[in-house]
Amino acid sequence: MRNAVPQEIEITKINESKISQVDFENLAFGKVFTDHMFICDYVNGEWQTPKIVPYGPLTLDPSARVFHYGQAVFEGMKAYKDDQGDTFLFRPDENFKRINKSAERLAMPEFPEEYFFDGLNTLLKLDDQWIKSGFGNSLYIRPFVIATQPSVSASEADEYRFMIICSPAQSYYSGDVSVLVAEKFSRSASGGFGYAKAAGNYAGQFYPTKLAKEQGYQQIIWTDSNTHEYVEEAGTMNVFFRINDTLLTAPVSDRILDGITRKSLIALAEKQGYNVEVRPIKVSEVVDAFNNGSLKEIFGAGTAAVVSPVKAFGYKGEHYELEKQENSYASYFKKSLMDIQYNKAEDSFGWRTKV
Template sequence: MSTATQNIVVNKVEKSKIDQVDFSNLAFGSIFSDHMLVCNFKNGEWQAPTIEPYAPIQLDPAAKIFHYGQSIFEGMKAYKDEKGSTLLFRPKDNWIRLNKSAERMVIPEIPEAIFMDGLTKLLDVDGDWIPTNEGSSLYIRPFMFASGNGFHASPADEYKFVICTAPSGAYFSGKVKVLIEEKYARAANGGVGYAKAGGNYAAQFYPTQLAIDRGYNQVIWTDDNTHEYIEEAGAMNIFVRIGDTLLTSPTSDRILDGITRKSIIQIAKDAGIEVKERKVTVAEVVAAAKSGDLKEMFGAGTAAVISPIAGFGYKNEDFDLPELENPYAAQLKKTITDIQTNKSEDPYGWRFEVK
């Protein structure tokens, strides 16, 4: 059946597949909800968005996404609180960052109304897909790509904006062991490292696989020039605790302006934790590990929220991090997730209720 609400046409599935899903045993991002939002850019403007049954997207073999990689995305989550309200976390920050990525990749910016109204309507239609189990959420993937055709190496003339959702459990289970990268780089000055471009992640897979083959879970990326400074942890921002000070690399052309990262910095400062945004050298991390001053390392991002690092390898030497009774990572993760799920007050105005 088809209904039009707030200028968004909704074409619902004949029968939901939700009864086929075991919500108590969810992997991350491998089961998809009934519907998706689709909006096309053509003739120089964004068309009216529609909500359609989740299904394959048909593209011409000459679509420029296949040849020149104009593709960007965001990662978000929706939660249900004890009253059954649907909640988002800083969604307009995702819209702003998506458009920063769009500008860098010469993709037309998506209007706020299409992003926010489309997202909230999609969550209204598929609200039953939001898990309520502890640690679970509805992962939301907005993305945009070049759908216009042509082999000419130039921006496309048509684009597609899509939002898909996936009920998901934890991204990582337990702590991870990482390898500090000495050869490969995630991004370079003047490049697209600060954008959530699909190619950034594709380029990570090879060095990450090399690390996995050596018994590590992820790579700690270092700067492209000297490999003297740590920058990100896999697909996440990275925090390092030396003594009682929390360190994180400043954002740049190479480092993503993470929404979880910004939230952690604010929460930590308000909790009386000393936070410094500055370059962090590999040498000082190794020296702190040897002296016992290195207390914690953790990745931060939407998917995992906070992922503690159990140890790291560098120059054929492994270093284990101590087991702390009340680590910053656990404190900060609890504060953020309590805000996200409406288990605590939100003094920052980050929580967004879908109505």
């Protein structure tokens, strides 16, 4: 991360911080935002002068194409503060690469690397007091791009807005979750844009998840769109299965998000000598493993939740309760990853980046 504030960024500071109004002991995820936000517009084929301004509402034309054709992509990142008061990001280069990969799939312009990192670095330093020390505390960072050109003609826009907003966070999920294996609905399809962090991917999940909640489940394990025989993701996370002492997860594809937490857990597990298999996994294999006692754990992995254990799953009208594991893989990998993120352990991978 660069330390100097670039001359290109125009900064307008708030008159008075709202931080004194925030109860940091009782934060609802994603509902409280810091004092400032980063904005950069794309007009006439060029990204304009980036700005940092007080957090507040936007004014957009009702015909802005994001409202009509869904050109919107985003990222999820976190900043962590250690016990000495230093702030770190976790693999931010991966977020930068992925948001541009997502943008390309939706015919949106690539955002410059210098603007991304200088803007993020400056914003985090400006709102540093919002980043609290303490294991589990973090600042959730949401970069996103939307199509702002006023027009309802069905084609890609010529004007866009790149933004970064930040929200202080604690744990995303409280406790273990129950999931329902999808038999009808799909998160994405081959040839689509499931690998992109596009807004529409998430909008399409809400209705099936609503139906699952009516049956007593919190999330869905998504299956492939062709046969619904293979597991792919869990809710908004990548998903792992522990069968005996082997850790299994599905390979990424044009349907499955290349999760940064996912690839980090795989690297951690392999370095520690765990047996890891990245391959297609049938739902029937998971059910058989449960029935013969070899299915030990299921857990989701993502930026917001880090690692979210699954206590039960439903499939074809049957409910399967997993036994609580002593010294679970989920708790071990979560602590190992967070120790790196919070500067409590050596980072032999070079993932931690100081702000």
